[in-house]
Amino acid sequence: MKYGYLIKERRAELGLTQQDLSDYTGLSVRIIKSVESEKGNPSLSTLERIAEILGLEIVIKVKGVN
Numbered sequence: 001m002k003y004g005y006l007i008k009e010r011r012a013e014l015g016l017t018q019q020d021l022s023d024y025t026g027l028s029v030r031i032i033k034s035v036e037s038e039k040g041n042p043s044l045s046t047l048e049r050i051a052e053i054l055g056l057e058i059v060i061k062v063k064g065v066n
Helices: 003-013 018-025 029-036 044-054
Strands: none
Touching: 003 018, 003 029, 003 044, 018 029, 018 044, 029 044
16 A cells, blocks of 8 residues: 555544645645655655654565565
8 A cells, every 4th residue: 555545544534634734744735735646755754744643653664674
């Protein structure tokens, strides 16, 4: 499953709009939309800010490492 879909679904579960998430994270609505649609390449700090507000955890997997 892709991160954009997970972020969008979690935001919806919490009853937040993109504007709400923008306000809580300090990121622009444009960035929130971009992350949810997986356009561009968001920084780890951007994803961390969103994950913190949504109560999500970021897990980084390295190919070839168990």
